Amino acid sequence: MSAPWRARLQQSLQQNASLAYSKYVQLATVRPNGRPANRTVVFRGFLEGTDHLTFITDKRSNKVSEAAANPAAEVCWYFPTSREQYRVSGLLTVVDSSASEPDLIVARAEMWNSISAAAKYQFFWPHPGFPRLPEYDEAYVVPQDKPMDQAPECFCLLVLKVDEVDLLELFTNSRTVFTPQQGQPGQWDVLDVTP
Amino acid sequence: MSAPWRARLQQSLQQNASLAYSKYVQLATVRPNGRPANRTVVFRGFLEGTDHLTFITDKRSNKVSEAAANPAAEVCWYFPTSREQYRVSGLLTVVDSSASEPDLIVARAEMWNSISAAAKYQFFWPHPGFPRLPEYDEAYVVPQDKPMDQAPECFCLLVLKVDEVDLLELFTNSRTVFTPQQGQPGQWDVLDVTP
Numbered sequence: 001m002s003a004p005w006r007a008r009l010q011q012s013l014q015q016n017a018s019l020a021y022s023k024y025v026q027l028a029t030v031r032p033n034g035r036p037a038n039r040t041v042v043f044r045g046f047l048e049g050t051d052h053l054t055f056i057t058d059k060r061s062n063k064v065s066e067a068a069a070n071p072a073a074e075v076c077w078y079f080p081t082s083r084e085q086y087r088v089s090g091l092l093t094v095v096d097s098s099a100s101e102p103d104l105i106v107a108r109a110e111m112w113n114s115i116s117a118a119a120k121y122q123f124f125w126p127h128p129g130f131p132r133l134p135e136y137d138e139a140y141v142v143p144q145d146k147p148m149d150q151a152p153e154c155f156c157l158l159v160l161k162v163d164e165v166d167l168l169e170l171f172t173n174s175r176t177v178f179t180p181q182q183g184q185p186g187q188w189d190v191l192d193v194t195p
Numbered sequence: 196m197s198a199p200w201r202a203r204l205q206q207s208l209q210q211n212a213s214l215a216y217s218k219y220v221q222l223a224t225v226r227p228n229g230r231p232a233n234r235t236v237v238f239r240g241f242l243e244g245t246d247h248l249t250f251i252t253d254k255r256s257n258k259v260s261e262a263a264a265n266p267a268a269e270v271c272w273y274f275p276t277s278r279e280q281y282r283v284s285g286l287l288t289v290v291d292s293s294a295s296e297p298d299l300i301v302a303r304a305e306m307w308n309s310i311s312a313a314a315k316y317q318f319f320w321p322h323p324g325f326p327r328l329p330e331y332d333e334a335y336v337v338p339q340d341k342p343m344d345q346a347p348e349c350f351c352l353l354v355l356k357v358d359e360v361d362l363l364e365l366f367t368n369s370r371t372v373f374t375p376q377q378g379q380p381g382q383w384d385v386l387d388v389t390p
Contacts (some may be wrong), residue, residue, distance in 0.1 A: 034225065194326075
């Protein structure tokens, strides 16, 4: 049985499906210097057989080194049509080419196959965040002579194992917090709180 | 002279003005337990005479205690129409009823006067995040017998003093990082980097 917040989230996704960016969420992590980082990522569905959220990232991006030092993350998701906010907290796992768990190896390969060509190209670009040099210009176009059938080493699946969901509904001014029940895997406590 | 990223941001706000939620941004802070927090807040303009971003918050909310322990914050702003993302990092100052700096006292009072009645009401509600009890129900409606002309004690102006802006433009796949020049107040370095 899936988590009780999951059906709500899927309903919100449906209600806001007309907005292409309804799957864009903001993912916060903590930098090694103790300051927060926050960036937009695309929600890529739930990991098969789990309630874990998935995203993709480049191994060379800061969120990978941040997650290695501190796996805690919080996704903030605002749905404009339904005027709902989901704050989804949890711990990140970075699934790269060295993954050993069979399910995760398969999930990473399937994710690579599922993404658009444009999304794939970026993984062949120069190092994200490094100065852009004029001689790189041709590197940003469609990469030639690159094998697109297999995920490159820098392609990572990012898995968020959720341990709290805080749902705010602005139309009704209600707020609900979901937390896992201690010692009851798959069971969640649901609490109405003041917005 | 205002910061070079400010004109860009104001242009983006204009380009996306048809979306009521173009002023909704995600604000990340770090919780005292070292985990990130991330929530949607409404951008309330620049602090008079500065390039600092302003927001409002309730003194009883977690972001106030988080900012007290660690003032570092990062705002992530996604503009759907122009397909731009601004990541705005800086340090937070919470301006509450005990503020002593004249400019900030005035800014807080003016902010209170500028917000909608509905926004004001929330500051008279029970403690945010605490369990919602049936006997509170009438507390969520329009509060009666409350003086609305003066900011209540829990009303805070939140000021973000910016020390980095990272602008990603998805239409052109370009990314620009703005950082303050050392020893040159008001001067910013601008660097093109790989997205």
